[in-house]
Amino acid sequence: MNVLVCVKRVPITGGKIVLTPDERAIETRHLGFTISPHEECGVEEAVRIAERHGGSTTVLTLGPAEAEEQLRDTLAIGIDRAVHLVTDGSDWDPESTAAALVAAIEAERAAGHDPDLIMFGNESADNGNYQVGIRVAHALGRPCVTGVKGITMHDGRVRCEQELGGGRDVYDVPLPAVVTVLEGLNLPRYPSVPAKLRARRKPVESSEPARSEPRLELVRLTVPPGRGRQAEVLGEGAGAAPAVVELFKKLGVA
Amino acid sequence: MVLTFVEHADGAPDALSLQALTLARGFADGEPVQAVMAGPGAAEAAPALGEYGVATVHVAELDGGYAPQAWARAVAELAGRIGPAAVVAAGSDRGNEILAHAAVMTGAALAANCVAATPGDPAGVTRVRWGGSLLEEARLHGALKLLTVAPHALAMEPAPAGETAIETFGPELRPEDLVVQVSERVDTSTGGLSLAEAPIVVSGGRGVGSAEGFGMLEELAGLLGGVVGCSRAVTSAGWRPHTDQVGQTGTKISPDLYIPCGISGATQHMAGCKGAKRILAINADPDAPILANADYAVVGDVGEIVPAITAELRRVREAS
Numbered sequence: 001m002n003v004l005v006c007v008k009r010v011p012i013t014g015g016k017i018v019l020t021p022d023e024r025a026i027e028t029r030h031l032g033f034t035i036s037p038h039e040e041c042g043v044e045e046a047v048r049i050a051e052r053h054g055g056s057t058t059v060l061t062l063g064p065a066e067a068e069e070q071l072r073d074t075l076a077i078g079i080d081r082a083v084h085l086v087t088d089g090s091d092w093d094p095e096s097t098a099a100a101l102v103a104a105i106e107a108e109r110a111a112g113h114d115p116d117l118i119m120f121g122n123e124s125a126d127n128g129n130y131q132v133g134i135r136v137a138h139a140l141g142r143p144c145v146t147g148v149k150g151i152t153m154h155d156g157r158v159r160c161e162q163e164l165g166g167g168r169d170v171y172d173v174p175l176p177a178v179v180t181v182l183e184g185l186n187l188p189r190y191p192s193v194p195a196k197l198r199a200r201r202k203p204v205e206s207s208e209p210a211r212s213e214p215r216l217e218l219v220r221l222t223v224p225p226g227r228g229r230q231a232e233v234l235g236e237g238a239g240a241a242p243a244v245v246e247l248f249k250k251l252g253v254a
Numbered sequence: 255m256v257l258t259f260v261e262h263a264d265g266a267p268d269a270l271s272l273q274a275l276t277l278a279r280g281f282a283d284g285e286p287v288q289a290v291m292a293g294p295g296a297a298e299a300a301p302a303l304g305e306y307g308v309a310t311v312h313v314a315e316l317d318g319g320y321a322p323q324a325w326a327r328a329v330a331e332l333a334g335r336i337g338p339a340a341v342v343a344a345g346s347d348r349g350n351e352i353l354a355h356a357a358v359m360t361g362a363a364l365a366a367n368c369v370a371a372t373p374g375d376p377a378g379v380t381r382v383r384w385g386g387s388l389l390e391e392a393r394l395h396g397a398l399k400l401l402t403v404a405p406h407a408l409a410m411e412p413a414p415a416g417e418t419a420i421e422t423f424g425p426e427l428r429p430e431d432l433v434v435q436v437s438e439r440v441d442t443s444t445g446g447l448s449l450a451e452a453p454i455v456v457s458g459g460r461g462v463g464s465a466e467g468f469g470m471l472e473e474l475a476g477l478l479g480g481v482v483g484c485s486r487a488v489t490s491a492g493w494r495p496h497t498d499q500v501g502q503t504g505t506k507i508s509p510d511l512y513i514p515c516g517i518s519g520a521t522q523h524m525a526g527c528k529g530a531k532r533i534l535a536i537n538a539d540p541d542a543p544i545l546a547n548a549d550y551a552v553v554g555d556v557g558e559i560v561p562a563i564t565a566e567l568r569r570v571r572e573a574s
Contacts, residue, residue: 013521015543017387026388037486037503037522095363123350123366125502127383127390130345130366130402131354138358143433146322146351162347165450166443169320169436183503184496187489215363215395217376222389226528231535231551238562240552244534245566247550251532253454253478253511254567 001055001153003046004108004115006101006133007035007074009067010125023220024091026126035070037183038121044188045151045181046119047078053153056080058113062100064089068204075199076191083108084206091127093214098135100209105140115176117158122147122180129216137178144178145171149185256282257336258308259329259343259352260289262299267306270344272410274403275306278342279413281371281401285339287415290332292316292325297420304418306410312336315424319436322348326355328425333360333398339373345382345402357400364400365392369407382407385502385525406508406529447481449498454480455509455530457500458488459523461516461538461556465493470560471515477567483507485517501526516556519544536560 011031018027035043046057059074061067062085071082085100092100108115118140120133137144150161150168158177162169163184191199234243248254258278261268278287289303292314300311314328329352333341341356343349345367357364365371367382369389376393382404383390394401449455456475458468468482475482483500484493500507502522508529515536517523524547527533535548536559545551552559 013384013387015519015521015546017384017521093363125384128367128385129364130350131357131364134351134354135358138355141430143323143430145434147347161440163442165448166441168440168442170438170440171434172437173434184489184499187492187496216365217393217395219391219393221383222391224386224389226524226547229549231533231545231548233540233545233551233553234534235552237552237554238558240554240559241562241566244552244563245570247534248478248567249570251511254570 001049001053001117002058002113002115003049003055003117003119004058004060004105005039005042005046005074005079005119006060007039007043007070007121008061008124008126009033009063009070010036017223019221019223023222024218025221033066033069035073036121036125038123038181040188041183041185042119042121042181043074043077043079044186048186049117049151049153050078055116056113058083058108058115060101060104061085062092062097062209063087071204072199073191075202076196077189078195081202082204084204085209086206087209087211091218092211093216094127094129094131094135095215096211098132098139099212101132101136102139103209104207105136117175118142118178120178120180122182133178133180140178142176142178143173144180145173146180148179148181151179151181151185255286255288255336255338257333257338257341258287258289259341259349260291260303261344261346261348262291262293262296265295265298267299267302268344268346269410270346270349270405272306273406273408274342274344274349275303275308276408276411277368277371277403278340279307281340281342281373283373286310288312288336288338290314290329292328293320297422300420301418304415305412307413307415308418309415310419310421313420313422315422318432320348321432321435322351323355323434324425324427324431326352326359327427327431330356330359331425332423338398340377340399340401343402345404349402353400353402360398360400362398362400363394363396364402365394366402367404368401369404371401384521386528387521387525449481449483449500449505450507452481452507453510454478454513455483455500455507456480456513456515457483457485457517458515458556459485459517460487460491462488463516463557467557468494470557470564474560474564477564480509485523514544514548515560517544518542519547
């Protein structure tokens with residue numbers, strides 16, 4: 001069972017987002033980086049599938065040279081090898097992203113690494129275009145199940161569970177397939193120190209894809225005003241309890 | 255003309271789809287708005303769309319359970335036949351999924367989770383990034399534009415259209431369209447109040463200190479008739495299940511009152527609770543970002559404040 005999981009390097013935004021002067025990106029000079037929680041679960045699931053069923057695991061990303069940091073993080077979790085499509089760090093639209101990933105997966109297949117299961121996060125943490133996984137599935141002629149919170153491999157098929165208010169919808173599709181996953185699929189492990197050291201020696205193949213003209217073309221980013229006010233402080237410590245209960249009364253919930 | 259994919263349940267159109275129709279009418283700019291629906295009960299829910307400016311509802315006749323690619327094929331085939339300037343849907347799980355498939359089938363670009371859109375070539379869209387912490391202004395190119403509408407960004411605005419025509423059609427499916435289909439429904443409802451719908455949510459973050467610390471939040475939530483939620487740090491620590499997580503990658507809530515306790519207020523968390531009508535933050539740090547996004551705050555140790563509120567609430571109730 002060969003599993004390929006796609007991830008994206010994104011900043012850890014903290015409490016307040018600050019934009020670059022050209023308003024086309026987040027100011028990241030003082031920020032750390034990670035991958036989306038959905039993708040962390042995808043990485044964990046890929047490793048678990050390989051542990052249970054054998055086979056190899058590959059991580060694929062499209063992003064700046066620095067995204068190798070995130071690839072190494074996933075290699076430390078237990079992914080076998082990485083493929084890095086290196087960009088100049090500019091914003092890629094979903095169609096160009098999907099096209100570059102498809103070309104990379106086709107190259108993987110030609111090199112004998114045909115993935116039985118391709119995993120994505122349901123949507124990226126930053127751009128949230130909700131379509132890259134589906135576009136890739138169509139280009140490869142494979143079925144795609146989205147928003148998955150439960151995966152079971154059986155008899156050349158994958159059983160996927162999707163959470164829906166008060167229930168779970170089940171899809172059972174033949175492999176090879178594409179699945180987009182949500183956080184809650186599993187509880188990802190933390191890498192051990194020896195695993196981090198081993199990850200440094202694992203192979204990362206890189207290439208530079210070309211981007212086509214975007215049809216969803218970024219003009220500028222803005223930070224929405226939010227609530228635009230600082231909280232009214234009712235008090236400090238346990239002594240504030242009567243003021244809180246007064247507020248409950250005022251709001252009609254006491 | 256603008257075509258809108260409308261979801262429905264229990265014989266009525268979904269609220270998120272009616273919000274999408276508000277954007278669709280604006281984008282149509284006086285041109286007609288038509289709708290497409292699928293699934294059991296679509297014909298019963300269709301006439302209600304006349305109140306929201308829809309002159310014609312196309313009902314796709316499709317057998318079996320939900321099959322995203324088959325439903326998308328119906329939308330794409332109809333769009334090819336009637337030639338709308340845009341196809342709009344709610345930015346729901348299914349709306350985003352179906353329009354992504356339809357984008358591939360029609361060869362169009364898709365802008366997901368828009369909060370505003372102006373027609374033209376290219377069209378101008380404003381869409382949500384980072385779960386709503388950031389907005390993107392973009393140009394959407396192509397003869398056919400596909401867009402979904404961010405949930406709760408627009409109001410459902412009635413716009414009576416007079417008589418609504420309902421037309422059924424049987425889309426021509428390809429074998430691959432039915433490979434992905436709901437084959438089974440597992441009921442997991444506990445009968446209790448769900449986090450997404452609870453009127454009051456008391457959430458805990460790292461500042462609660464431990465899994466055991468949530469006992470005091472359970473107690474307060476119980477007294478208020480609410481439920482307990484938590485931040486992502488808490489689910490990552492294994493203190494609470496992911497189903498309790500409020501956030502961009504957890505549950506999006508819209509309670510009348512939200513009480514985050516020991517939660518700093520990272521954008522990941524705020525993306526899940528920006529629908530709350532009122533926020534009362536309890537936090538040890540007076541400079542925590544959550545205080546800049548809350549209506550009320552109590553500063554200090556969560557472990558002292560929450561039990562004190564519970565005791566005071568009990569005392570006041572017993573006295574009255």
